[in-house]
Amino acid sequence: MLEALNLECVRGERRLFAGVGFRLDAGEMLYLQGRNGSGKTSLLRMLCGLTPPADGEIRWRGAPIRKLGDEFRGELCYLGHHNAIKEELTPLENLLASARLAEEALDEDAALDALELVGLAGREDLACRYLSQGQKRRVALARLVHERRALWVLDEPYVALDTAAVELVAGLIGAHLQRGGLAVLTTHQTVAVPAGAVRELRLN
Amino acid sequence: MLALIRAVIGRDLRLAMRRQADIVSAMFFFIIVVSLFPLGVGPEADLLRKLAPGVLWVAALLATMLSLPRLFADDHRDGTLEQLALAPQPLGLIVLGKVIAHWLVSGLPLALLAPVLGIQFDLANDALWVLTLSLLIGTPALSGIGAIGAALTLGVRGGGVLLSLLVLPLYIPVLIFGAGAVDATVTGLGPQAHLSLLGALTLGGVFFAPWATAAALRIALE
Numbered sequence: 001m002l003e004a005l006n007l008e009c010v011r012g013e014r015r016l017f018a019g020v021g022f023r024l025d026a027g028e029m030l031y032l033q034g035r036n037g038s039g040k041t042s043l044l045r046m047l048c049g050l051t052p053p054a055d056g057e058i059r060w061r062g063a064p065i066r067k068l069g070d071e072f073r074g075e076l077c078y079l080g081h082h083n084a085i086k087e088e089l090t091p092l093e094n095l096l097a098s099a100r101l102a103e104e105a106l107d108e109d110a111a112l113d114a115l116e117l118v119g120l121a122g123r124e125d126l127a128c129r130y131l132s133q134g135q136k137r138r139v140a141l142a143r144l145v146h147e148r149r150a151l152w153v154l155d156e157p158y159v160a161l162d163t164a165a166v167e168l169v170a171g172l173i174g175a176h177l178q179r180g181g182l183a184v185l186t187t188h189q190t191v192a193v194p195a196g197a198v199r200e201l202r203l204n
Numbered sequence: 205m206l207a208l209i210r211a212v213i214g215r216d217l218r219l220a221m222r223r224q225a226d227i228v229s230a231m232f233f234f235i236i237v238v239s240l241f242p243l244g245v246g247p248e249a250d251l252l253r254k255l256a257p258g259v260l261w262v263a264a265l266l267a268t269m270l271s272l273p274r275l276f277a278d279d280h281r282d283g284t285l286e287q288l289a290l291a292p293q294p295l296g297l298i299v300l301g302k303v304i305a306h307w308l309v310s311g312l313p314l315a316l317l318a319p320v321l322g323i324q325f326d327l328a329n330d331a332l333w334v335l336t337l338s339l340l341i342g343t344p345a346l347s348g349i350g351a352i353g354a355a356l357t358l359g360v361r362g363g364g365v366l367l368s369l370l371v372l373p374l375y376i377p378v379l380i381f382g383a384g385a386v387d388a389t390v391t392g393l394g395p396q397a398h399l400s401l402l403g404a405l406t407l408g409g410v411f412f413a414p415w416a417t418a419a420a421l422r423i424a425l426e
Binding site: 048049050051052070071073074076078080081082083084085086087088089093097098100101102103127 | 207208211212214215218219222223281282283284286287288289290291292293294298425426
């Protein structure tokens with residue numbers, strides 16, 4: 001479903017990687033590994049279509065994502081390095097706002113359930129700036145609970161989380177793979193994801 | 205489509221309400237700048253009446269400029285802008301929502317304050333009405349054109365000054381027709397022609413600027 005062919009990334013004057021390619025089918029997950037600065041985040045941003053690759057092509061269901069545009073973005077869920085939550089809003093408002101912008105029907109009860117699941121019960125109405133780093137990451141990850149889009153692209157999803165939360169997120173990803181979804185993620189921790197075929201790609 | 209624009213407006217208005225200091229400081233800037241002129245020029249009613257349209261409009265331009273740098277900067281910093289760019293709808297529509305929200309918290313209050321401040325310049329009743337009307341019609345164009353500048357200077361060091369240099373020249377037509385409308389009322393010519401042109405600028409600005417802004421944002425995100 002997701003194919004990357006011969007990708008090349010140039011940042012400034014430096015070439016980060018070249019000739020990177022992989023193929024991912026339904027129910028499969030790709031672990032992206034590599035030392036700091038090897039271009040993991042750049043590759044993820046390419047897969048989302050935020051940065052055009054210097055060379056090569058990315059295909060989704062056989063068609064180049066550049067041509068698919070909105071159609072591809074409708075099947076993509078990206079969780080970046082930043083949490084993409086507003087410090088002034090409460091976790092509940094953040095979750096509802098991001099669902100509304102993605103034009104997903106998420107009612108308040110479902111959002112509250114999601115927040116409870118990620119361990120934020122009792123914090124729904126507290127502005128996010130009073131939360132710790134780990135709790136902010138949990139707010140961002142709460143989006144994944146009701147996320148049904150096919151391709152998840154996650155940049156360091158486990159960062160700042162405690163072991164219980166890491167397991168929870170791994171469980172969410174596992175459930176997503178079982179539904180036939182795809183996931184691409186970078187991480188420095190090796191976490192066993194229940195179910196799903198796991199591929200690895202090391203950038204050097 | 206409308207639901208999306210409404211969602212963006214709702215989110216931005218809520219954020220603005222949680223950060224009222226930004227709105228209030230722009231309003232006070234407007235009030236103080238306008239009030240300084242009668243104090244500096246002296247109480248000559250004829251001279252003040254002549255100065256009023258230009259002073260009020262220039263102060264409104266500058267007050268709008270104050271809030272522009274933050275239009276996309278906060279969203280850029282916390283990663284929300286990436287999410288907006290990856291939304292399955294055209295980015296231009298989302299920008300349109302943000303422009304409307306920006307106008308609601310900057311242009312609209314300026315227009316509502318203007319008649320009160322106009323009294324200091326001994327403007328007649330009909331001139332005060334036209335002043336309010338011209339600001340109501342003209343300020344959406346300021347938000348629209350400003351959004352292009354804000355997107356182009358996103359992530360640039362010292363972007364605030366660059367933004368002023370980029371956007372203020374583009375505000376000149378709006379200033380000329382906006383101040384001209386009030387001037388024409390004071391001199392008894394009637395403001396219709398100026399207001400129509402101002403309306404045309406606003407329509408053009410609000411409907412074309414979001415697409416240019418969206419293109420600039422995509423470049424900034426690369």
